[in-house]
Amino acid sequence: MASRWTVGVDFGGTNIKLGLVNGQGRVAHRCVLSAKAMSRPSQFVEGIGEAIESLARRAGTRTSHLRGVGVGAPGSVETRRGVVRSLVNVPGWRDVPLRRWLERRLRCRCAVDNDANLCALGEWRFGAGRGARALVGVTLGTGVGGGLVLGGRLYQGAAGAAGEIGHMVIAPRGRRCACGRRGCLEAYVGTAAILAMGARAMRRGAEPLRTLVREAGGRLTPALISEAARRGDAEARTMWAEVGCSLGIGLANVVNLLNPDRIVIGGGVANAWPFFAPALMRTVRREPMDIPAQAVRIVRAQLGDRAGILGAAMLVWDEEGARGERRGAGA
Amino acid sequence: MASRWTVGVDFGGTNIKLGLVNGQGRVAHRCVLSAKAMSRPSQFVEGIGEAIESLARRAGTRTSHLRGVGVGAPGSVETRRGVVRSLVNVPGWRDVPLRRWLERRLRCRCAVDNDANLCALGEWRFGAGRGARALVGVTLGTGVGGGLVLGGRLYQGAAGAAGEIGHMVIAPRGRRCACGRRGCLEAYVGTAAILAMGARAMRRGAEPLRTLVREAGGRLTPALISEAARRGDAEARTMWAEVGCSLGIGLANVVNLLNPDRIVIGGGVANAWPFFAPALMRTVRREPMDIPAQAVRIVRAQLGDRAGILGAAMLVWDEEGARGERRGAGA
Numbered sequence: 001m002a003s004r005w006t007v008g009v010d011f012g013g014t015n016i017k018l019g020l021v022n023g024q025g026r027v028a029h030r031c032v033l034s035a036k037a038m039s040r041p042s043q044f045v046e047g048i049g050e051a052i053e054s055l056a057r058r059a060g061t062r063t064s065h066l067r068g069v070g071v072g073a074p075g076s077v078e079t080r081r082g083v084v085r086s087l088v089n090v091p092g093w094r095d096v097p098l099r100r101w102l103e104r105r106l107r108c109r110c111a112v113d114n115d116a117n118l119c120a121l122g123e124w125r126f127g128a129g130r131g132a133r134a135l136v137g138v139t140l141g142t143g144v145g146g147g148l149v150l151g152g153r154l155y156q157g158a159a160g161a162a163g164e165i166g167h168m169v170i171a172p173r174g175r176r177c178a179c180g181r182r183g184c185l186e187a188y189v190g191t192a193a194i195l196a197m198g199a200r201a202m203r204r205g206a207e208p209l210r211t212l213v214r215e216a217g218g219r220l221t222p223a224l225i226s227e228a229a230r231r232g233d234a235e236a237r238t239m240w241a242e243v244g245c246s247l248g249i250g251l252a253n254v255v256n257l258l259n260p261d262r263i264v265i266g267g268g269v270a271n272a273w274p275f276f277a278p279a280l281m282r283t284v285r286r287e288p289m290d291i292p293a294q295a296v297r298i299v300r301a302q303l304g305d306r307a308g309i310l311g312a313a314m315l316v317w318d319e320e321g322a323r324g325e326r327r328g329a330g331a
Numbered sequence: 332m333a334s335r336w337t338v339g340v341d342f343g344g345t346n347i348k349l350g351l352v353n354g355q356g357r358v359a360h361r362c363v364l365s366a367k368a369m370s371r372p373s374q375f376v377e378g379i380g381e382a383i384e385s386l387a388r389r390a391g392t393r394t395s396h397l398r399g400v401g402v403g404a405p406g407s408v409e410t411r412r413g414v415v416r417s418l419v420n421v422p423g424w425r426d427v428p429l430r431r432w433l434e435r436r437l438r439c440r441c442a443v444d445n446d447a448n449l450c451a452l453g454e455w456r457f458g459a460g461r462g463a464r465a466l467v468g469v470t471l472g473t474g475v476g477g478g479l480v481l482g483g484r485l486y487q488g489a490a491g492a493a494g495e496i497g498h499m500v501i502a503p504r505g506r507r508c509a510c511g512r513r514g515c516l517e518a519y520v521g522t523a524a525i526l527a528m529g530a531r532a533m534r535r536g537a538e539p540l541r542t543l544v545r546e547a548g549g550r551l552t553p554a555l556i557s558e559a560a561r562r563g564d565a566e567a568r569t570m571w572a573e574v575g576c577s578l579g580i581g582l583a584n585v586v587n588l589l590n591p592d593r594i595v596i597g598g599g600v601a602n603a604w605p606f607f608a609p610a611l612m613r614t615v616r617r618e619p620m621d622i623p624a625q626a627v628r629i630v631r632a633q634l635g636d637r638a639g640i641l642g643a644a645m646l647v648w649d650e651e652g653a654r655g656e657r658r659g660a661g662a
Contacts, residue, residue: 076622085622134489146588150486157590158465159626164587172502172580181617249503253584256495257477259488286512291407291416295490 003061006316007052009071010115010308011035013089013142016048019309020055025126027306029058041084041096049105064107068320070312071098072115074143079160082112088143111315116145117154117163118311119301121318123264124149126310127303132262136254137301138165138247140269144186148258154318166190170249188246191222191269197239198225206235226272237275244276248283251298255284259292266301273300334392337647338383340402341446341639342366344420344473347379350640351386356457358637360389372415372427380436395438399651401643402429403446405474410491413443419474442646447476448485448494449642450632452649454595455480457641458634463593467585468632469496469578471600475517479589485649497521501580519577522553522600528570529556537566557603568606575607579614582629586615590623597632604631 005028010017016035019027031051038047048071049063056063063069075087082099102110120137123129129137129149139145146165148155156162166186167179174183178192187193198220202210209228213220228236251263265273277298285293301307336359341348347366350358362382369378379402380394387394394400406418413430433441451468454460460468460480470476477496479486487493497517498510505514509523518524529551533541540559544551559567582594596604608629616624632638 132489134493148588150481155481155589157623157626158463158592159590159622161622161626162465162588162590164590164623167587168584169501169580170503249500253499254588256498257479257493257585257588258486259490259493259495261489291490291492292488292495295488295492 003059003065004067005056005059005061006067006313007055007069008118008309008312008314009048009052009069010118010305010312011044011071011073012115012308013074016044017305017309018048018051018055019306019313020059021310021313025310025313027309029055030309031055039090040092041098041101045098045101045105049102052106066106066108068109068111068316069102069106070118070315071102071110071112072118072308072312072315073098073112074115074145077112077114077160079111079113079156082110084112109316109319111319113154113156113160113312113315114145114147114163115139115308117147117156118315119145119266119307120147120149120163120264120311121154121314122303122307122309122311123266123301125314127307128264128299128301129262132260134258134260134262136165136251136258136260136263137163138251138263138265138267140189140247140265140267142191144190145267146254150258154315165250165254168250168253170246170253185246185250189243189250189269194222194225194239194243194269195220197242198222198236201225201233201235201239204235206233208233209236222269222272226275229272229275240272240275241279243272244279244281245283247276248280251280252284252286252293255292255296260296263296263298264301265298266303266307270300334390334396335398336387336390336392337398337644338386338400339449339640339643339645340379340383340400341449341636341643342375342402342404343446343639344405347375348636348640349379349382349386350637350644351390352641352644356641356644358640360386361640362386370421371423372429372432376429376432376436380433383437397437397439399440399442399647400433400437401449401646402433402441402443403449403639403643403646404429404443405446405476408443408445408491410442410444410487413441415443440647440650442643442650444485444487444491444643444646445476445478445494446470446639448478448487449646450476450597450638451478451480451494451595451642452485452645453634453638453640453642454597454632455483456645458638459595459630459632460593463591465589465591465593467496467582467589467591467594468494469582469594469596469598471520471578471596471598473522475521476598477585481589485646496581496585499581499584501577501584516577516581520574520581520600525553525556525570525574525600526551528573529553529567532556532564532566532570535566537564539564540567553600553603557606560603560606571603571606572610574603575610575612576614578607579611582611583615583617583624586623586627591627594627594629595632596629597634597638601631
């Protein structure tokens, strides 16, 4: 007998978070695994396989009775077949048929998509994106990810690769990006860019920031730059305003193209929201055509690290719906 | 008794083109009106009202028996209510409830949308976009318009304003655009930009172009710059390559965001396709992430000025479908 439980898996750079989700979107049981121990695909399948078995037992069921398992992966996913083409920063993953492997291991429906897509889906259904007709989700972190939920459905594009906001070019001859090209949004608002800008701010004599970094053992982090801004560090504040402005240039283009009614911004770097949001809003309102700029609300994500788990569970539900529709259309 | 005929109206800057379209997308009868004589909304409604009556008579029916009338307008349209918010270059149009006025005049269903949206819809159904799952239509002319057909439906955005590709910023501190901002795509590939670039090319000594312009009575047009390129004018060729490159920068962003499988490029300026397409392709293939760039085919529009008429007719059919679905969902 199929149970009402779905498992959502959020495969992050450091941790893999799993949650057992009920039909109302409540995360009943959770567990966290270290991503390092399972950097190879076979280790990953075995590792999360065991964890999902254990979660199912805690809910008094077994994996073959789950409604399904959804996985958000930090990279490029061919969603139709559930194949992970490549992962950002994990070299061993090339064209891994993760869906098939997991289904064989767990004996239940599995689905795989890009992690930023699933965060957008989670926020749309349960978080800051509720009620939006056209939602753009942005995940700010090491990478800058994006996900589109249009008309109540995750929009995946022709090859499951839609939403690559991080590699939108905002300055044709601009900063070099990790992807090899110039002027990508990620080269201005990704963690590496923020750390480089923070280091420059320190050299220019950002005193609260220098003290904070010294106290933290010398390691600069976006959180410390955020804390310095909170303590009134002018250099740190200027830096976050620049980040907001760059993000605004990219999002203004998205607003003109897609006319969303909501943009939800999450990810670790979104904790600096009070310091980059004003410049972001001003840039978006100034740049696009009037009507789309008036139509959009830009808000901070609400679900924190539950977004990825809930979105992954929703992917399973959405695919059920799509199968049902196909059956209906074929009948 | 309702007939199988739909009327599509393509409201352009110079001409208003009307066509009587059958259920298979054949344009059976056409007529063309001068846009100048009906720059005021009341004149427009009366003028096309008479023309549609005459078209209906030619098909042996009357307007109240038409399946509907679709109108593509060159400006900002609130599609849900069919209100034209404003038109590009026609000052008298402000929040005109065109749908209601036309329905009262013609006693049949009417629908209104942006002209570039409808060209995209027409090409998707009957032209170069057939079979595409995610289509981006680009119309190159005085304005640079765009339309998105995603999953077989026109995507209109939250406020009916999606697809504004022309005001995507491709260079934050770039050329001044007619809209008042800097660096919009239109400031690089719109007709005004092309004429300015052509004039510069002539000053630099583009001999075939100079001769062509002299023979044409001194008036430079995009068609002449295109003809000069065909005759081997190096300056004209360089100029078109620059246009292709700028268009490619903008479309690379669209490709990264939406992962379309087809981009269809139409409008008058698209006649210079052989001279701008190679640079456009190279730029798109170079700029975006690999997968979306591999997934997209960039092609020239096929329907010419029938695209707008057919797309306007399809708008009527699409709205019938949407009403049917709403009824189905409510039942």
